Amino acid sequence: xxxxxxxxxxxxxxxxxxxxLDTTIEVNSATSFPTQYPYTLIxxxxxxxxxxxxxxxxxxxxxxxxxxxxxxxxxxxxxxxxVYHGISARDHDEANAHVNSTTNVxxxxxxxxxxxxAQAIPGAKDFANLKSxxxxxxxxxxxxxxxxxxxxxxxxxxxxxxxxxxxxxATITGARTxxxxxxxSGAETHSGTVEHTNAAMKMSRSSxxxxxxxxxxxxxxxxxxxxxxxxxxxxxxxxxxxxxxFAQTNVGNEAIVSFRIGTSTTxxxxxxxxxxxxxxSLVCGMAVVASGPARLQASRLFPVTGLVPGGTYNIQVMFxxxxxxxxxxxxxxxxxxxxxx
Numbered sequence: 001x002x003x004x005x006x007x008x009x010x011x012x013x014x015x016x017x018x019x020x021l022d023t024t025i026e027v028n029s030a031t032s033f034p035t036q037y038p039y040t041l042i043x044x045x046x047x048x049x050x051x052x053x054x055x056x057x058x059x060x061x062x063x064x065x066x067x068x069x070x071x072x073x074x075x076x077x078x079x080x081x082x083v084y085h086g087i088s089a090r091d092h093d094e095a096n097a098h099v100n101s102t103t104n105v106x107x108x109x110x111x112x113x114x115x116x117x118a119q120a121i122p123g124a125k126d127f128a129n130l131k132s133x134x135x136x137x138x139x140x141x142x143x144x145x146x147x148x149x150x151x152x153x154x155x156x157x158x159x160x161x162x163x164x165x166x167x168x169x170a171t172i173t174g175a176r177t178x179x180x181x182x183x184x185s186g187a188e189t190h191s192g193t194v195e196h197t198n199a200a201m202k203m204s205r206s207s208x209x210x211x212x213x214x215x216x217x218x219x220x221x222x223x224x225x226x227x228x229x230x231x232x233x234x235x236x237x238x239x240x241x242x243x244x245x246f247a248q249t250n251v252g253n254e255a256i257v258s259f260r261i262g263t264s265t266t267x268x269x270x271x272x273x274x275x276x277x278x279x280x281s282l283v284c285g286m287a288v289v290a291s292g293p294a295r296l297q298a299s300r301l302f303p304v305t306g307l308v309p310g311g312t313y314n315i316q317v318m319f320x321x322x323x324x325x326x327x328x329x330x331x332x333x334x335x336x337x338x339x340x341x
Contacts, residue, residue, distance in 0.1 A: 004054075004091075005034040011084035014043070015061065020074045023065060025053075025083075030061045033085050040088055041065070044081045051075055052088045200231040200310060205241075205335035212319075215326045219258065219276040219318040226332045227267040227316025232307035233338035240315065243299035244282050245331040253325025254285040255296075258318050259334055261304065267314045274304060276318040284327075295330070303339070 009032025018025050025043075033039065038054045041063070052072045057064040068074035070088045205228070212222040221227070232238065240259060248255040258281035264270025274280075284296040307313065317334050321327040 002038065005036045005039045006087075007032070007034040007039070007085065009033060009085060011082055013080050013082055014077055015079065017079050018077050020067070020076050023067065024062055025065055026062045027083050028061065030058060030063065033058075033063075038066075039085060040069075040091075041083055042086055042088065043077050043083050044075075045084065045086075049075045049077065051077070198231075200233040201338055203335060203337045204228055204230045205333065207331070207333035209331045211328070211330050213326060213328050214319060214321060217320055217323045217325075219256075219260070219320045221268060221316055221318055222329065222332075225267055225316055226334060227314060228334075228336075229265050229267070229312060229314045230336045232309055232311045232313060233340070234309045235339055236307040236309050237303065237305045237339040238307065239337040239339055240302040240304055241299065241333075241335040241337065242280075242282060242302065242317070243297075243331075243333040244317070244319075244329060245295065245297045246282075246284055246319070246327060246329040247295040248284050248321065249326040249328055250324060254283055254322040255325065255327035255329070256320050256322075257282040257298075257329065257332070258320075259302075259315060260318050261313055261315050263311065264314055265312055267316050270314065273307070273313065276320075297331075 010029075012027045012029045012032070015026040015028045033041075033055070037058070038056050041053050041055055043049075043051045043053065050072060051068060051074060052070040053065040053067055054069050055063045055065050070090045206226050208224050208226045210224055214220055214222065230238070242257065242259055244257040246255050246257060256278060258276035258278070259274075260268070260272060260276050261274040262268065262270035262272050280302050282296075282298040282300060284294070284298070315334060315336060317332045319327055319329055319332075
């Protein structure tokens, strides 16, 4: 509905006669009328020709009007008849209808609170005695069913704790997507699909099947570099999986494949958190004959702890040979699996 404007003031009279089809009227004085539009005028009140009009514009005492509103009839009126600004039946009826309405009020579509409409309720809310049929809406004994989409800007709370706490057993039956860091210390049952979009909770991997060779006894990354970045999980612990297909071509020497972890988004960059080491490596050793070196396909798992939760790291495959040896590498792969602690 359109808001109408009101102002206290005195009645006036028509300055000239008006016909039933006229859309402008002129009064003797409009100084007491509202200065914003629309507003209501009543012509020849309390008689058989009483007419309610909406004033939609004005210039001095000449007013543009919509005739015969609020169930009245546009009629011809003589000069000198009374005209006053006031209220009509619709003012009372609209207010009363609004008070008694439960849907489509205050400019929203649908009921204010129901089980079908999508609700967005920002800010803190305190419901002291909210009731539904047969039981309180939220209590400690009744089974609650809350249908429809609900959006809570602030996490709802019950006395002394949030809705899901470390002390409560949680049963989640629908599909859920978790995008933040989580700490689970209570018993949980997940019967729906659960997806963790947080990068710290996803496995990451990289690999290459390009052949490479080194005769250096210091660790190098080779070409192409095999590595990637990852985010440390809340536990600060990961499981590194290292796999390689490689060989030592010189009798009496070893080929060694290990890995490095650094604190940077650049592969091989940042402060070295964990360097390549024979303790964390795959070893192919001591070929019997130089013309036909034995090739080894091997893999190992290495737990790594002490990372900063949420920190960004990079990991890469490194390989070397013992002095006077030659390490040939045909396939490299490394993956990082977050551990929950």
